[in-house]
Amino acid sequence: MRTTNDLRLGLLRQPGHVAFGPGQRAQLPSLVRRLGTSVLICTDERMAGSEVFADIVKALRGNGLTVSVFSAVEPELPRDNLLGLIEEFGGTDLDVVIGIGGGSCLDFAKIGAILLTRGGDVRDLYGEFQVPGPGLPVITVPTTGGTGAEVTCISVIHDPDLGMKVGVASPYLEAHAAVVDPELTLTCPRGLTAATGADALSHLIESFTARAKNPGTDDIEQHLYVGKNVLTDVYARHGLALLNTSLERLAEDLSDLGARSDTMLGALSAGMAINTTGTAGAHAIQSPIGALTHTAHGFGVGALLPYVMRYNLPAREPEFAEVADVLGVADPGQSRASRARAGIERVDAILAALDVPPDLRELGLKPEQFDTVAEQALRARRLTANNPRELTKGSVLEILERGYHGDRGWWGE
Template sequence: MASIENDLGLGLLRQPKTVLFGAGQRRQLPYLVKPLGSHVLICTDSRMATTAEYAEIAASLTENGIAVSVYSDVEPDLPRSNVVDIQRRFGSEQVDVVIGLGGGSCLDMAKVAGLMLSLGGDIRDYFGENLVPRPGLPVITIPTTGGTGAEVTCIAVVFDDEKHMKVGVASAYLEAVAAIIDPELTLSCPPGLTAATGADALSHLIESFTDRAKNPSADDIDQHLYVGKNVLTDVYCRTGIELLGRSLEAVVADPSDLQARADTMFAAYCAGMAINTAGTAAAHAIQSPIGNLTHSPHGIGVGALLPYVMRFNLPARVAVFAEIGRLLGVADAAQPELDQAHAAIERVEQILSILGVPGDLKELGLEPKDFEFVAQQAMLATRLTSNNPRVLTENSIVALLERGYANDRSWWVIE
């Protein structure tokens, strides 16, 4: 059997040219835009477009001689109809720079808009990996939630509302030229969205850190985005996991705690940096069909699945889970490694519970009659399943769903 450890000692990151982090750093935006052009298109949603923060950002651009257009109709889960709409409305305009302002869907919209306003055609032409032939318009991302990591990833997820499925556009050409990560912008984030995005960030970090290391060849690195966990993604995972171990509880306790918001947002950025080359795995593969069936929020879904996926993967990643236990402050190196690993999983469960993530899949609206369908659909997501440290099968996914539906935390392995 091929090794799932990083025998090459590989380190690989894909990232924006510029990342600005810190309270108030949104004020730097005009200086990043000026070298790129004089007309920006801001992609955001209807709520964000009514806020004082949006007005401030738009005014800072116009005051610096930059023309501003806005598309404020981005919907959750980014439907393909939004992409068609933005092409229709702005395809004939001379847009120089696209700015994504908002949650993950707004940032993905900006990345897709930069592509489609430059290349034209149908977004379906680019569904998949490395099908984008060249760079689109330059994109600057400004997240307003602490979770998706979309500000630094080179993938955009689009819901094809005619085919009723989520599909990724994955290409290094989608990478933003700059990301401005300003924790002040998350202070108005609603509690439910804070919880969902926080659970998503935690899932990104856990999955990236426990992913398969693929020991890719030079051709593999050239042809594929997700080439496995590596020494550089691990650095980001360690930092992010340690931060979320304290910040998520603090944000729930006091949503106005700017330091906790900053720590959560930095951790989400770390997660985005990690998944950009390591990728996510089983929890994300299984959540996608569950989300399509139940319309439950993505972050809540992956959070509900995470403890069961961690138990399934434990035999292949005892040492890594033990390290997670130490990073979360619930394990000591003097303990047996397996005890440390168990403590890590239980602490993750505790954090998710504090966020209000359901402890069982029944609460997501999943029904037993759909287990086999979910397993079949999850196995089609080879981009994700190939990252999982233990080999997934339809049978093992069904068994995992049965445990999750029953809220059975007594097991530690599926044979």
């Protein structure tokens, strides 16, 4: 089934202030001073031990600000990690929360700011629009070019009791400001650079090909993800054009600041898009695969993307043909179907340049796990509902089968 944006709707949710560019971390003291005098920085142990972090703290304190640091943010954001934050800083007089780091650090700061203000258990906030009100103002400072978490209204948490990742999705999680400084990604190692780049690319493809839902006023008031629309498409096109060249340049030279900047702007564009469209099939299927194989999220969605794109192609041929135009591989003399396939193959090539695993076998997934993965993927309704072609247990199993064997034939042939 094909859905089109019949309303010509345009909708974005975004921070009130976004600073982008090399050196823009220098804006942090002035941004914090507008909000108060006491700031808590949430980050991980590696970032907290870096020279650039020490410089940021020094600049904040040099502007008369009181700075506290929580430096124990863990990858994949386990629920217990948030309990540690409340234990250490609950009841502390704070005005602002800064999240510095990768996606987990930013998600931690966003949901932590709510819990520090309103108390309670994060489990009560799982799902959409369950956050009852605003928390402390948050400033997000990403150090990787990929997740887009600096501008999104969601925090993804791993709940070990549920055995899966769950989302807290609410406009109240939107950052007050995002400071996006590509210089902070220069020390990002090759593997993490590739994984986050693949994640950003998957965000752009999934947002541009997402279901258009033609929401009414009540839908917009009750749901974060209201579908592909004319404004998210602007960001998706721009981000794809940037990543089309920047990711391969980074694969050749991690010190290329121009490529770092283009990648980070592409990732920011992707975050702006998915904040309204949501992600879709590749992300839904990756979550249980990641839990079983303990592989990086970006490599998981990157490994799945070629197969999910091929599954979705019958429902999104015009969009994939436009992807080919944006990526510079469309031959105007070809049919739309041929151009759409060329767009998908160009995405395949970018993923290959990043050394993303070409199949699910390389992630460590086993055939006897397919049934579990399919069942758990379909439980992620906030993601599967965005997929342009309906996902059933049978179709997910076929995606897994093709992905395991590296079968990149065209669906239905």
